[in-house]
Amino acid sequence: MTSVRRYLISVLIAVLVLTSFLAALQSYRLSADRAAELFDQDLELVAAAILNQYQMQAPQSGQGLAIQLVQQGKVTYASEQAPRERLKAPEGFSEQNFSGKRWRVYLxxxxxxxxxxxxxxxxxxxxxADEVITASIYPVVLSLPFQALLIWLVVSRALRPLHEFSTQLTSRKANELTPVTLTQVPAELKPVLSSTNSLFERLSGAFAREKRFASDVAHELRTPLSVLEITLFNALTHWKQQGMSDKDENMVALQKGVERMRHLIEQIMLLNRTHPDNFQAKTKLLDWAALCRDVVADWYSQLEQKLQQISIEGEEHLEVKADEFALRLLVSNLLGNAIKYTPMHGQIMLTLIHTQDAAVLEVADSGPGIAPEEYQQVFNRFYRVGGDRHHSGAPGSGLGLAIVKDIVMLHNGKISLGKSDFDSGLKVRVELPL
Known part of the structure; x- marks a missing residue:
């Protein structure tokens, strides 16, 4: 059932038309029988009057009637349309043919x-008879459209609370979990409204606890992590002053581990912030090309360290309506992944394209790339190609592309992976509607 309103209106109108048709048909039959009886009674009255008065004067033919008077076996009077010869017909009512017509005869x-x-x-x-019957049926037929309109108004009014309930639900934002209030609540809708508001209340509490937990965890982790970084820095400084060596590179591994932990905490916080249930987009017109140049400038020191070549091709200015924080994070994650997995002296290219209905960013690198069968899996949280560490040896948390996909979905865009334009590597294509 696609629509309760459409179903009720259609069924009620169909029942109304059917019952009205049957009533009109029965009325037609009864009216036709009654009209025939009245006409026959007229014939009887005319015949009786003629028999009573034929000796006094010649009968006069009524309008449309054929009259024949027979006395002593001879036709003594015949109206204009009556036969001149004696009509042989049974006594009483019958149907006869004469004068080129079919007649209802009373003898x-x-x-x-x-x-x-x-x-x-x-x-x-x-x-x-048809004129009489049509006059009686015509008001019934004429009233059908008004009855249908009345049914539509009544059903629409009865379903107004349901429509208001549906409108309030569909117009709500993802993070709006306040109770639904209706001006009029019919008895059938009260359990649904109560269950929905109860669900909203539980969801609101769960989301509040989730946000509070994520914020508390991030705060509690950042503090000891900062202490660990400071302690590690002081230890390394002390070792150098004492002339101690780290032949097994344990301190270097410890530094990388702390750096990876900090990166993981930041990515988890960003993932929570950009999740559709928590994210509140503040969209405005942005120059995507200028934003890409700013992000490249932020990553320039890492590019220099790996002696990588980077270029920005395509449109010099490309306007798109998006949230600035989310779009900057998207470009930064894509560029950071490209820098991380592209080897020394590698190449990275950002291409900005303007299509008929979308703004497109392509980020291609000359790294090892990803097998096509893993294109969809890399968007899953914490998934990393090759297990905990990529075959390039680059550290990571497996959240970068998951965050990028969330941002793309928030902007009703599309994201896809493919082979790079270089000899090897990966190309990420992001399309955002104009």
Missing amino acids: QHSENNSQVMVAQPLQQRLQL
Whole structure:
């Protein structure tokens, strides 16, 4: 059932039309029988009047009637449409043909061997009956559209609370979990409204606890991590002053571990912030090309360390309506991944394209790339190609592309992976609607 309103209106109108049609049909039959009885009674009255008065004066033919008077076996009077020869018909009512028409005939005998015949054309009887019946049915048929309109208004009014309930639900934002209030709540809708508000209340509490937990965890982790970084820095400084060596590079591994932990905490916080349930986009017109140049400038020191070549091709200015924080994070994550997995002296290219209905950013690198069968899996949280460490040896948390996908979905865009334009590597294509 696609629509309760459409279903109710359609069924009620169908029942109304069917019952009205049956009532009109029955009315037609009863009216036709009654009209025939009345016409026959007229014929009887005319015949009786003629028999009573034929000796005094010649009968006069009524409008449309055929009259024949027989006395002593001879036709003594015949109206204009009556046959001149004695009509042989049974006594009482019958249907006969004469004068080129079909007639309803009434024949009556008197005690003195006289006979009178009164006939009426069947066509005239049927026409008069149809006029009477049509006049009685016409108001019923004419009222059908008004009845249908009345049904539509009544059903629409009855379903107004349901429509208001649906409108409030569909117009809500992802993080709006306040109770639903209706001006009028019918008895059938009260359990649904109560269950929905109860669900919103539980969801609101769960989201509040989740946000508070994520914030508390990040705060509690950052503090000891900062202490660990400071302690590690002081230890390394002390070792150098004492001339101690780190042949097994344990301190270097410890530094990388602390750096990876900090990166993981930051990515988890960003993932929580950009999740559709928590993210509140503040979209505005942005120059995507200028934003890409700013992000490249932020990463320039890492590019220099690995002696990588980077270029920005395509549109010099590309306007797109998006959230600035989210779009900057998207470009930064894509560029950071490209720098991380592209080897020394590698190449990275950002291409900005303007299509008919979308703004497109392509980030291609000359790194090892990803197998096509893993294109969809890399968007899953904490998934990393090759296990905990990529075959390039680059550290990571497996959240970068998950964050990018969330941002793309928030902007109703598309993201896809493919082979790089270089000899090897990966190309990420992001399309955002204009």
